[in-house]
Amino acid sequence: MDIYLNHTIVYCHDMFASAKFYEKIFGFKFIKVWENFAVVTVxxxxxxxxxxxxxxxAQHYAFKVSDSQFDQILARIQHNNIAYGPGPENTYENEINHHYGGRGLYFKDPNQHLLEIITADYILD
Structure with missing residues:
Protein backbone atom coordinates (compact mmCIF):
# COMPACT_ATOMS: atom_id res chain seq x y z
CA MET A 1 0.00 0.00 0.00
CA ASP A 2 1.24 3.48 -0.82
CA ILE A 3 1.51 5.85 2.11
CA TYR A 4 0.01 9.33 1.75
CA LEU A 5 0.17 12.37 3.95
CA ASN A 6 -3.45 12.76 5.10
CA HIS A 7 -3.37 16.19 6.80
CA THR A 8 -1.10 18.63 8.48
CA ILE A 9 -1.82 21.36 10.98
CA VAL A 10 -0.96 24.87 9.88
CA TYR A 11 -0.73 27.28 12.80
CA CYS A 12 -2.06 30.76 12.13
CA HIS A 13 -3.47 33.86 13.78
CA ASP A 14 -6.96 33.55 12.26
CA MET A 15 -7.94 30.08 11.05
CA PHE A 16 -11.00 31.20 9.10
CA ALA A 17 -9.15 34.00 7.27
CA SER A 18 -6.22 31.67 6.56
CA ALA A 19 -8.48 28.95 5.14
CA LYS A 20 -10.21 31.51 2.92
CA PHE A 21 -6.81 32.83 1.70
CA TYR A 22 -5.71 29.36 0.57
CA GLU A 23 -9.09 28.81 -1.06
CA LYS A 24 -8.84 32.13 -2.93
CA ILE A 25 -5.21 31.82 -4.06
CA PHE A 26 -4.83 28.08 -4.67
CA GLY A 27 -8.41 27.15 -5.48
CA PHE A 28 -8.46 24.63 -2.60
CA LYS A 29 -11.84 23.86 -1.07
CA PHE A 30 -12.64 25.24 2.38
CA ILE A 31 -14.77 22.48 3.94
CA LYS A 32 -15.76 23.82 7.34
CA VAL A 33 -14.64 24.79 10.80
CA TRP A 34 -14.42 21.53 12.75
CA GLU A 35 -13.67 21.74 16.48
CA ASN A 36 -10.49 23.89 16.65
CA PHE A 37 -9.64 23.64 12.95
CA ALA A 38 -10.61 25.27 9.67
CA VAL A 39 -10.26 22.40 7.18
CA VAL A 40 -9.20 22.96 3.57
CA THR A 41 -8.83 20.09 1.11
CA VAL A 42 -5.81 20.20 -1.17
CA ALA A 58 6.66 30.21 10.05
CA GLN A 59 6.93 27.10 7.89
CA HIS A 60 7.59 26.35 4.21
CA TYR A 61 4.91 24.58 2.16
CA ALA A 62 5.69 23.61 -1.44
CA PHE A 63 3.03 22.51 -3.93
CA LYS A 64 3.67 20.85 -7.27
CA VAL A 65 1.16 22.11 -9.82
CA SER A 66 0.46 21.70 -13.52
CA ASP A 67 1.37 24.45 -15.99
CA SER A 68 -2.25 25.61 -16.21
CA GLN A 69 -2.60 25.59 -12.40
CA PHE A 70 0.62 27.62 -12.17
CA ASP A 71 -0.82 30.21 -14.56
CA GLN A 72 -4.10 30.38 -12.61
CA ILE A 73 -2.39 30.71 -9.21
CA LEU A 74 0.05 33.31 -10.53
CA ALA A 75 -2.88 35.31 -11.96
CA ARG A 76 -4.63 35.23 -8.56
CA ILE A 77 -1.39 36.26 -6.78
CA GLN A 78 -1.01 39.19 -9.16
CA HIS A 79 -4.70 40.14 -8.98
CA ASN A 80 -4.43 40.29 -5.16
CA ASN A 81 -1.18 42.31 -5.28
CA ILE A 82 0.81 39.67 -3.40
CA ALA A 83 4.57 39.98 -3.78
CA TYR A 84 6.35 36.92 -5.15
CA GLY A 85 9.83 36.03 -6.27
CA PRO A 86 12.07 33.36 -7.75
CA GLY A 87 13.61 32.12 -4.48
CA PRO A 88 12.95 31.65 -0.78
CA GLU A 89 15.16 34.62 0.10
CA ASN A 90 13.60 36.72 -2.66
CA THR A 91 9.83 36.93 -2.46
CA TYR A 92 9.42 40.49 -3.64
CA GLU A 93 10.80 40.99 -7.20
CA ASN A 94 7.65 39.66 -8.89
CA GLU A 95 9.69 37.25 -11.00
CA ILE A 96 9.52 33.48 -11.39
CA ASN A 97 12.27 30.87 -11.75
CA HIS A 98 12.77 28.19 -14.41
CA HIS A 99 14.52 25.49 -12.38
CA TYR A 100 14.68 21.91 -13.70
CA GLY A 101 12.89 22.81 -16.93
CA GLY A 102 9.78 24.04 -15.15
CA ARG A 103 8.55 27.18 -13.45
CA GLY A 104 8.41 28.13 -9.80
CA LEU A 105 7.84 30.99 -7.42
CA TYR A 106 7.70 31.80 -3.73
CA PHE A 107 5.36 34.06 -1.77
CA LYS A 108 4.18 34.48 1.80
CA ASP A 109 0.73 33.94 3.27
CA PRO A 110 -0.76 36.39 5.82
CA ASN A 111 0.94 34.42 8.63
CA GLN A 112 4.36 34.67 6.94
CA HIS A 113 4.47 30.98 5.99
CA LEU A 114 6.63 30.65 2.88
CA LEU A 115 4.64 29.13 0.01
CA GLU A 116 6.18 27.67 -3.12
CA ILE A 117 4.61 26.47 -6.34
CA ILE A 118 6.62 24.42 -8.85
CA THR A 119 5.80 22.68 -12.11
CA ALA A 120 8.81 20.33 -12.16
CA ASP A 121 10.26 18.13 -9.43
CA TYR A 122 13.72 18.89 -8.13
CA ILE A 123 16.41 16.72 -9.68
CA LEU A 124 18.16 15.07 -6.76
CA ASP A 125 20.83 12.88 -8.40
Missing amino acids: NKTLSLDFRDKECFT
Whole structure:
Protein backbone atom coordinates (compact mmCIF):
# COMPACT_ATOMS: atom_id res chain seq x y z
CA MET A 1 0.00 0.00 0.00
CA ASP A 2 1.24 3.48 -0.82
CA ILE A 3 1.51 5.85 2.11
CA TYR A 4 0.01 9.33 1.75
CA LEU A 5 0.17 12.37 3.95
CA ASN A 6 -3.45 12.76 5.10
CA HIS A 7 -3.37 16.19 6.80
CA THR A 8 -1.10 18.63 8.48
CA ILE A 9 -1.82 21.36 10.98
CA VAL A 10 -0.96 24.87 9.88
CA TYR A 11 -0.73 27.28 12.80
CA CYS A 12 -2.06 30.76 12.13
CA HIS A 13 -3.47 33.86 13.78
CA ASP A 14 -6.96 33.55 12.26
CA MET A 15 -7.94 30.08 11.05
CA PHE A 16 -11.00 31.20 9.10
CA ALA A 17 -9.15 34.00 7.27
CA SER A 18 -6.22 31.67 6.56
CA ALA A 19 -8.48 28.95 5.14
CA LYS A 20 -10.21 31.51 2.92
CA PHE A 21 -6.81 32.83 1.70
CA TYR A 22 -5.71 29.36 0.57
CA GLU A 23 -9.09 28.81 -1.06
CA LYS A 24 -8.84 32.13 -2.93
CA ILE A 25 -5.21 31.82 -4.06
CA PHE A 26 -4.83 28.08 -4.67
CA GLY A 27 -8.41 27.15 -5.48
CA PHE A 28 -8.46 24.63 -2.60
CA LYS A 29 -11.84 23.86 -1.07
CA PHE A 30 -12.64 25.24 2.38
CA ILE A 31 -14.77 22.48 3.94
CA LYS A 32 -15.76 23.82 7.34
CA VAL A 33 -14.64 24.79 10.80
CA TRP A 34 -14.42 21.53 12.75
CA GLU A 35 -13.67 21.74 16.48
CA ASN A 36 -10.49 23.89 16.65
CA PHE A 37 -9.64 23.64 12.95
CA ALA A 38 -10.61 25.27 9.67
CA VAL A 39 -10.26 22.40 7.18
CA VAL A 40 -9.20 22.96 3.57
CA THR A 41 -8.83 20.09 1.11
CA VAL A 42 -5.81 20.20 -1.17
CA ASN A 43 -6.68 17.03 -3.08
CA LYS A 44 -8.37 13.65 -2.47
CA THR A 45 -5.83 12.59 0.16
CA LEU A 46 -4.56 15.77 1.83
CA SER A 47 -6.11 18.52 3.92
CA LEU A 48 -4.60 21.55 5.61
CA ASP A 49 -6.09 22.00 9.07
CA PHE A 50 -5.64 25.61 10.15
CA ARG A 51 -5.47 26.17 13.90
CA ASP A 52 -5.20 29.42 15.79
CA LYS A 53 -2.10 29.86 17.89
CA GLU A 54 -0.64 33.06 19.29
CA CYS A 55 3.03 32.24 18.68
CA PHE A 56 4.43 29.87 16.08
CA THR A 57 7.37 29.51 13.71
CA ALA A 58 6.66 30.21 10.05
CA GLN A 59 6.93 27.10 7.89
CA HIS A 60 7.59 26.35 4.21
CA TYR A 61 4.91 24.58 2.16
CA ALA A 62 5.69 23.61 -1.44
CA PHE A 63 3.03 22.51 -3.93
CA LYS A 64 3.67 20.85 -7.27
CA VAL A 65 1.16 22.11 -9.82
CA SER A 66 0.46 21.70 -13.52
CA ASP A 67 1.37 24.45 -15.99
CA SER A 68 -2.25 25.61 -16.21
CA GLN A 69 -2.60 25.59 -12.40
CA PHE A 70 0.62 27.62 -12.17
CA ASP A 71 -0.82 30.21 -14.56
CA GLN A 72 -4.10 30.38 -12.61
CA ILE A 73 -2.39 30.71 -9.21
CA LEU A 74 0.05 33.31 -10.53
CA ALA A 75 -2.88 35.31 -11.96
CA ARG A 76 -4.63 35.23 -8.56
CA ILE A 77 -1.39 36.26 -6.78
CA GLN A 78 -1.01 39.19 -9.16
CA HIS A 79 -4.70 40.14 -8.98
CA ASN A 80 -4.43 40.29 -5.16
CA ASN A 81 -1.18 42.31 -5.28
CA ILE A 82 0.81 39.67 -3.40
CA ALA A 83 4.57 39.98 -3.78
CA TYR A 84 6.35 36.92 -5.15
CA GLY A 85 9.83 36.03 -6.27
CA PRO A 86 12.07 33.36 -7.75
CA GLY A 87 13.61 32.12 -4.48
CA PRO A 88 12.95 31.65 -0.78
CA GLU A 89 15.16 34.62 0.10
CA ASN A 90 13.60 36.72 -2.66
CA THR A 91 9.83 36.93 -2.46
CA TYR A 92 9.42 40.49 -3.64
CA GLU A 93 10.80 40.99 -7.20
CA ASN A 94 7.65 39.66 -8.89
CA GLU A 95 9.69 37.25 -11.00
CA ILE A 96 9.52 33.48 -11.39
CA ASN A 97 12.27 30.87 -11.75
CA HIS A 98 12.77 28.19 -14.41
CA HIS A 99 14.52 25.49 -12.38
CA TYR A 100 14.68 21.91 -13.70
CA GLY A 101 12.89 22.81 -16.93
CA GLY A 102 9.78 24.04 -15.15
CA ARG A 103 8.55 27.18 -13.45
CA GLY A 104 8.41 28.13 -9.80
CA LEU A 105 7.84 30.99 -7.42
CA TYR A 106 7.70 31.80 -3.73
CA PHE A 107 5.36 34.06 -1.77
CA LYS A 108 4.18 34.48 1.80
CA ASP A 109 0.73 33.94 3.27
CA PRO A 110 -0.76 36.39 5.82
CA ASN A 111 0.94 34.42 8.63
CA GLN A 112 4.36 34.67 6.94
CA HIS A 113 4.47 30.98 5.99
CA LEU A 114 6.63 30.65 2.88
CA LEU A 115 4.64 29.13 0.01
CA GLU A 116 6.18 27.67 -3.12
CA ILE A 117 4.61 26.47 -6.34
CA ILE A 118 6.62 24.42 -8.85
CA THR A 119 5.80 22.68 -12.11
CA ALA A 120 8.81 20.33 -12.16
CA ASP A 121 10.26 18.13 -9.43
CA TYR A 122 13.72 18.89 -8.13
CA ILE A 123 16.41 16.72 -9.68
CA LEU A 124 18.16 15.07 -6.76
CA ASP A 125 20.83 12.88 -8.40
